[in-house]
Amino acid sequence: xxxxxxxxxxxxxxxxxxxxxxxxxxxxxxxxxxxxxxxxxxxxxxxxxxxxxxxxxxxxxxxxxxxxxxxxxxxxxxxxxxxxxxxxxxxxxxxxxxxxxxxxxxxxxxxxxxxxxxxxxxxxxxxxxxxxxxxxxxxxxxxxxxxxxxxxxxx
Numbered sequence: 001x002x003x004x005x006x007x008x009x010x011x012x013x014x015x016x017x018x019x020x021x022x023x024x025x026x027x028x029x030x031x032x033x034x035x036x037x038x039x040x041x042x043x044x045x046x047x048x049x050x051x052x053x054x055x056x057x058x059x060x061x062x063x064x065x066x067x068x069x070x071x072x073x074x075x076x077x078x079x080x081x082x083x084x085x086x087x088x089x090x091x092x093x094x095x096x097x098x099x100x101x102x103x104x105x106x107x108x109x110x111x112x113x114x115x116x117x118x119x120x121x122x123x124x125x126x127x128x129x130x131x132x133x134x135x136x137x138x139x140x141x142x143x144x145x146x147x148x149x150x151x152x153x154x155x
Contacts, residue, residue: 002097003140006035006062007133008055008104015134022137026144035062039104048106056109059101063115067099071108071116072132078121081153085143102132
């Protein structure tokens, strides 16, 4: 199973070591590719919409037609960990190639959200941008531990 995590970011993630630690605990058949795309250069001459469109082009160029795209969005669907593990199991069974897309500081352009098969929110709380890939990596590992009947997740 191939999973992509695409993140629009302005600098190297300060939680990179922790993210990698969770992703390395996944089984070998779950290959996770992390793609970090640079945020668009902000300036007084550009409006937020222009930045979003530039970032959108970068994101869309990293997607294939066969990808199952999960747009990470604060207004997206909220699910619990058990349901997330069921999604992961379904993707594994179907041979899906899920791609999690995390926008930059201004979020995701409408066209990226429309390309998404589902819009997912990690919480109704607001997190610092660099924490989202870490929380996602931990949830991927947690979901796998549920599927594999490991004791990591304790309801």
